[in-house]
Amino acid sequence: MGPQTTSAVDAAALAGYDAIIDVRSPGEFSEDHIPGAENLPVLDDAERAEVGTIYVQTSRFLARRIGAAHVARNIARHLENALADRPASFKPLIYCWRGGQRSNAMATILSQVGWPVSLLEGGYKTYRRRVTARLYDDPASLNFVLLDGHTGTAKTELLHILGGQGVQVLDLEGLAGHRGSLFGGRSDRPQPSQKLFESRLLAALEKLDVTRPILVEAESSRIGERMTPPLVWRAMQAAPRIEVHASIEARAGYLVKAYEDVIRDRPSLDNAFSRLPVYPGQKRLDNWRDLADSGEFEVLAAALMEHHYDPAYERSSRKDERPHLGLVELTDMSQGDLLAASHQIRRIMDPVDVGKLLT
Numbered sequence: 001m002g003p004q005t006t007s008a009v010d011a012a013a014l015a016g017y018d019a020i021i022d023v024r025s026p027g028e029f030s031e032d033h034i035p036g037a038e039n040l041p042v043l044d045d046a047e048r049a050e051v052g053t054i055y056v057q058t059s060r061f062l063a064r065r066i067g068a069a070h071v072a073r074n075i076a077r078h079l080e081n082a083l084a085d086r087p088a089s090f091k092p093l094i095y096c097w098r099g100g101q102r103s104n105a106m107a108t109i110l111s112q113v114g115w116p117v118s119l120l121e122g123g124y125k126t127y128r129r130r131v132t133a134r135l136y137d138d139p140a141s142l143n144f145v146l147l148d149g150h151t152g153t154a155k156t157e158l159l160h161i162l163g164g165q166g167v168q169v170l171d172l173e174g175l176a177g178h179r180g181s182l183f184g185g186r187s188d189r190p191q192p193s194q195k196l197f198e199s200r201l202l203a204a205l206e207k208l209d210v211t212r213p214i215l216v217e218a219e220s221s222r223i224g225e226r227m228t229p230p231l232v233w234r235a236m237q238a239a240p241r242i243e244v245h246a247s248i249e250a251r252a253g254y255l256v257k258a259y260e261d262v263i264r265d266r267p268s269l270d271n272a273f274s275r276l277p278v279y280p281g282q283k284r285l286d287n288w289r290d291l292a293d294s295g296e297f298e299v300l301a302a303a304l305m306e307h308h309y310d311p312a313y314e315r316s317s318r319k320d321e322r323p324h325l326g327l328v329e330l331t332d333m334s335q336g337d338l339l340a341a342s343h344q345i346r347r348i349m350d351p352v353d354v355g356k357l358l359t
Contacts, residue, residue, distance in 0.1 A: 003107035003117040006093070009034070009127045011206040017093040017118065018086075023106045024096050024124065032195035034095070034127050035203040040078045042071045042102045071105050078106075079113070088114060095120035095127070128195070131202050135229035142210055142235035144170075145325070145349060148218040149244035151181060151309040152251030152258075152301070153330060154338055155217045158244065161342045162215060167349065168208050170216040172232075175200045178224030180217070181309075183262050183272045185224055197226045205232075213349055240323035242348055244341065246330035248310070252301040254333045263297055280307060325349075 006013070014020060020037040022029050025048045029039040043051065047070045055063035083090075092115065096103035099122045111117040120126060147155050156173055163169040173180050177191040185191070192200065208214055218241060221228050228236070246254075262268055269292055273285060280288070284307065291300040326348040328341050 003094070003104075003111045003119045005119050005121045007121045007126055009120065009130050011203070014093070016091075018090050019092045021092050021094045021106065022096075022124070023094060023102050028097065028124075030196075031193045032128070032199055033124070035199055037095075038082070040082055040106070042074045042096075042106055043067065044074075047074075067101075068105075071102070075106055075109050079109075083110075086115070090115045091118070093118045093120055095123045097123050098125045099123035131195075131198050134202055135198055135231045138231050140210070140231070142205070142232065143213050144216050144235045144239035145213050146218040146236065146239045146241035146322070147215055147244065147345070148241040150246070150251065150313050151305055152255045153244040153246050154254055154258075154333055155244060157258075158338060158342055158345065159215060159217055161338060162345060165342060165346065167346060168212055168214045170204060170208070170214050170232075172201075172216060172219055172223055172228065175204060176223040176226045178226070179259075180219055180223050182275060182277075183259055183269070185268070191224050191226055194226055198229055201229065201232065215345075215349065238322065240325050241320075242325050242328060242345055244328045244330060246333060248302050248305055250330060250333045251305060252298045255301045255305075256297045259301075263292075266292065276308065278308070 014034065014036070020034050022033050022037040022039050023042045024033075024039070025041050025043055025045045026039060027045045029037075029041070033039070047067075051063050051067040051070070054066060092110065094103050094107045094110070094117060099120060103119055103123060107117045107119045147159060149155055156171070156179070159169050159171055163171070176197050177189055178185055191197070216236065216239070219228065219236070221233050256263065262272070270289070273288065279285075284303075288300055288303060291297070291303070326344075328344050328348075330341055331337050
């Protein structure tokens with residue numbers, strides 16, 4: 001029996017397969033892929049470029065012959081390695097860019113082995129159309145509650161604590177691979193592409209009960225270099241908020257620990273200084289650099305909050321008309337303090353009917 005075809009790429013349908021196999025090149029896979037897919041390329045990046053060049057510049061026949069040889073060798077290697085331990089009942093879904101020759105080749109051979117293989121009709125493009133439709137065109141509302149507060153109030157850590165306590169949370173910074181602030185990039189962990197961010201975001205949303213409140217950290221529409229899609233951004237703009245507050249001294253101490261990687265990477269720190277949206281003046285900038293040189297990072301963090309982050313937050317807060325559900329005060333920002341704050345946030349959220357607040 002040959003491979004079956006399907007166009008269903010919703011979470012429930014994808015969960016019915018033992019594996020989702022993306023046979024595109026590693027470069028295509030790294031840009032975006034169906035969450036949970038494994039990359040078993042039938043052409044690697046160099047082979048794909050070689051075959052494409054021959055196809056355009058020399059001969060379609062020659063390109064197909066050379067491509068077929070590469071494909072046969074690569075599928076054989078996958079059968080001898082990545083697929084060697086799969087049982088007779090192994091049920092994979094296979095896809096390439098648009099459901100063409102690459103996925104058909106893999107699906108045909110795997111079905112001849114005897115595995116019940118499914119082939120994604122239209123390939124990755126079918127999946128991508130669904131992501132775009134859900135995140136850009138879907139009018140459905142999301143019941144968000146925003147966790148808001150000044151920079152350094154441990155909002156991300158509180159989000160993780162609350163998630164561990166059973167609260168529905170959406171970690172946008174984690175999905176975007178960025179801590180959201182000017183200094184929030186990670187030199188050892190580049191951000192995913194916009195498409196991959198959106199794939200991760202939709203997969204996360206589909207695991208949640210959207211009829212119940214979902215706690216999400218207040219963010220700008222851009223997280224690092226990634227834009228928050230309209231479905232999520234519209235819901236965030238209307239969501240009620242819980243504000244977290246702490247002294248500037250406590251926040252400075254917390255930030256030095258949270259941003260230890262940035263402190264160790266002086267070029268990254270200098271690069272962040274150069275990207276400040278409002279130029280602080282040469283004298284102040286020189287002072288900040290002197291503080292970094294002398295290791296006075298808590299003083300530096302306090303200065304950045306006083307002159308950059310806090311004024312921006314206050315300007316934004318004055319214009320914020322979203323419902324304010326409550327204020328949570330942090331003291332020393334120890335683990336015990338954050339745990340107590342998480343309990344207070346849960347008490348605020350428990351009686352919340354987000355739908356009524358937004359009508």
